[in-house]
Amino acid sequence: MKDQKTTPNIAEATNDPHSFADPAAAIIHHLDLKLEVNFELKQLKGNARIHFRNRAKSDKIILDTRNLKIEGVRLDDESKVSPFHLESEVEFLGQALIIPIHPETKSVSIQYSTTDGADALQWLSPEQTAGKQFPFLFTQSQAILARTWVPVQDSPGIRFTYEAEVKVPSGLMAVMSAENPTEKNTEGLYRFSMKQPIPAYLLALAVGDFVYEPLDRRTGVYAEPVTIEKATYEFSDLPKMLEIAESLYGPYAWDKYDVIVLPPSFPFGGMENPRITFATPTILAGDRSLTSLIAHELAHSWSGNLVTNATWNDFWINEGFTVYFEARIMEALYGKDFADMQFLLGVEELKKTIEGFGDRSIDSHLKLQLDGRDPDEGMNEVAYEKGRLLLVLMEQTFGREKFDQFLKNHFSQNAFKTINTEQFIEYYRSELVKGDSAAEKAIDIERWVYGPGIPENAPQIRSERFEQVALEVDRWIKGNKASTLNTKNYSTNEWLRFIHLLPEKLRPEQMLELDNTFQFSNSSNSEILFAWLEKAVVNAYEPAYPVLKSFLNEVGRRKFVRPLFKAMIKTAEGRKMAEEIYKTSRPNYHSVTQSSIDEILYQN
Numbered sequence: 001m002k003d004q005k006t007t008p009n010i011a012e013a014t015n016d017p018h019s020f021a022d023p024a025a026a027i028i029h030h031l032d033l034k035l036e037v038n039f040e041l042k043q044l045k046g047n048a049r050i051h052f053r054n055r056a057k058s059d060k061i062i063l064d065t066r067n068l069k070i071e072g073v074r075l076d077d078e079s080k081v082s083p084f085h086l087e088s089e090v091e092f093l094g095q096a097l098i099i100p101i102h103p104e105t106k107s108v109s110i111q112y113s114t115t116d117g118a119d120a121l122q123w124l125s126p127e128q129t130a131g132k133q134f135p136f137l138f139t140q141s142q143a144i145l146a147r148t149w150v151p152v153q154d155s156p157g158i159r160f161t162y163e164a165e166v167k168v169p170s171g172l173m174a175v176m177s178a179e180n181p182t183e184k185n186t187e188g189l190y191r192f193s194m195k196q197p198i199p200a201y202l203l204a205l206a207v208g209d210f211v212y213e214p215l216d217r218r219t220g221v222y223a224e225p226v227t228i229e230k231a232t233y234e235f236s237d238l239p240k241m242l243e244i245a246e247s248l249y250g251p252y253a254w255d256k257y258d259v260i261v262l263p264p265s266f267p268f269g270g271m272e273n274p275r276i277t278f279a280t281p282t283i284l285a286g287d288r289s290l291t292s293l294i295a296h297e298l299a300h301s302w303s304g305n306l307v308t309n310a311t312w313n314d315f316w317i318n319e320g321f322t323v324y325f326e327a328r329i330m331e332a333l334y335g336k337d338f339a340d341m342q343f344l345l346g347v348e349e350l351k352k353t354i355e356g357f358g359d360r361s362i363d364s365h366l367k368l369q370l371d372g373r374d375p376d377e378g379m380n381e382v383a384y385e386k387g388r389l390l391l392v393l394m395e396q397t398f399g400r401e402k403f404d405q406f407l408k409n410h411f412s413q414n415a416f417k418t419i420n421t422e423q424f425i426e427y428y429r430s431e432l433v434k435g436d437s438a439a440e441k442a443i444d445i446e447r448w449v450y451g452p453g454i455p456e457n458a459p460q461i462r463s464e465r466f467e468q469v470a471l472e473v474d475r476w477i478k479g480n481k482a483s484t485l486n487t488k489n490y491s492t493n494e495w496l497r498f499i500h501l502l503p504e505k506l507r508p509e510q511m512l513e514l515d516n517t518f519q520f521s522n523s524s525n526s527e528i529l530f531a532w533l534e535k536a537v538v539n540a541y542e543p544a545y546p547v548l549k550s551f552l553n554e555v556g557r558r559k560f561v562r563p564l565f566k567a568m569i570k571t572a573e574g575r576k577m578a579e580e581i582y583k584t585s586r587p588n589y590h591s592v593t594q595s596s597i598d599e600i601l602y603q604n
């Protein structure tokens with residue numbers, strides 16, 4: 001049942017408040033990138049050739065740049081340099097690069113190098129890697145950091161294909177969000193090709209000492225040699241996840257799906273770079289209990305990478321859909337119990353986030369208003385969990401079968417396109433509601449999208465296993481010894497719930513009893529350890545401080561680091577400790593984590 005009806009016209013590019021580009025005039029369709037990676041200078045140097053369509057016979061093309069050193073510009077194959085102009089710097093956005101062109105110009109080549117202000121890049125010394133032998137470089141381009149390492153039209157609404165040639169020191173391998181090598185070569189020269197058009201925020205590069213291990217013909221894992229075995233074990237369900245995802249919402253559009261495990265400073269859990277998810281090593285729990293993160297990144301191959309939010313104000317179109325999709329994969333793989341527990345943990349986080357904003361805040365709307373702000377401010381639980389709640393409400397209202405068909409059509413009809421919130425609402429009305437005014441009213445989508453907080457018609461779910469956890473926590477609060485609690489066979493989710501349900505304030509002997517009984521401070525599961533460390537900070541539980549310090553010095557994942565610093569600065573003593581730790585931990589963090597912690601410590 002494809003293309004039976006005319007679907008709303010989905011624009012290739014919409015007005016993006018976070019890009020200087022004027023895609024209605026001249027728009028990129030292909031990028032040719034040649035880069036040399038210099039670890040001594042911490043610099044990428046090379047050439048970006050932008051192939052574009054001059055739609056409006058424009059006399060110029062505008063690109064986004066931030067902190068790039070532009071060395072020269074050429075038109076097409078001309079040997080003489082051409083004039084260019086960098087506009088003045090705008091906060092968060094950087095500088096527009098204006099290149100005058102002729103009506104017949106097809107491409108512009110920009111000779112450039114990156115600077116210390118290349119916020120997408122993190123250069124790691126050998127000591128900051130797992131193997132401790134070789135340096136490592138990785139990029140994080142989302143939301144608007146691609147422009148700090150490539151001069152490009154950096155808007156999620158603008159897609160292009162790319163080819164790249166990357167020279168790295170010998171002994172190292174390079175991978176990109178493209179067709180990738182599986183072995184090192186002696187010259188250190190790697191060629192990449194991305195044939196499916198992607199937006200700039202999905203440009204990605206990692207360079208280091210890693211190896212490849214296939215899981216099946218389509219999936220595999222890249223990791224440092226010392227980590228590869230652990231990583232392969234942890235991600236062994238990947239082929240199954242991919243099959244489940246396809247059976248739900250249609251064929252996988254990107255040929256291969258690999259995961260690369262990065263050093264612990266990676267600021268996010270994962271980044272859905274097409275064909276190769278970049279992942280934090282903090283999900284290597286040893287028991288495959290934290291792999292829903294991989295299901296999430298895989299789901300982005302449909303929601304986000306295939307059908308992309310038009311601007312960062314529409315971020316829920318990427319993330320809400322992905323959290324919903326992720327849960328469906330996990331439900332098929334591990335059962336409804338498991339998925340429900342994760343759902344409840346997500347709702348818990350959402351409530352905390354909204355409470356932090358204040359329940360009338362515009363930041364709790366699904367449609368965000370990030371104009372003039374750093375789009376990074378919109379990257380929180382609202383897009384993810386409130387977005388998911390709305391989709392679950394749709395599923396419950398229309399029934400799973402109908403909703404699945406709707407989503408499947410959405411992904412195939414809007415593939416390799418961009419969609420904003422208004423276009424999605426139109427699509428939802430024409431393809432799902434279809435005049436069913438009772439259903440339309442029951443959901444009240446406008447209220448979810450343009451209103452604050454969590455609407456009262458939000459789906460309610462129960463988890464029997466979580467109810468059991470609550471009973472055990474209660475027994476302990478009433479004075480039963482921790483060792484008598486029935487926590488046998490607790491999953492990671494149940495332990496997390498357990499820790500979250502503990503009273504805010506605990507006495508030192510209570511913290512000690514829990515720690516001695518359940519060994520929380522020694523947990524090798526990063527989620528459990530993090531939840532416990534948060535408790536430790538709030539209750540000034542000193543026995544956990546050495547672990548807290550080493551955790552914060554090693555791990556740069558913002559989801560963990562930010563709440564711990566936030567908790568520490570609530571007391572004078574805690575603030576002192578936070579400042580002390582940050583002196584040594586800051587250099588280990590990627591710029592996105594650094595700016596979040598700088599804000600907590602120095603702007604409050």
Ligand SMILES: [Zn+2]
Pocket residue numbers: 296300318319322
């Ligand atoms: Zn995501």
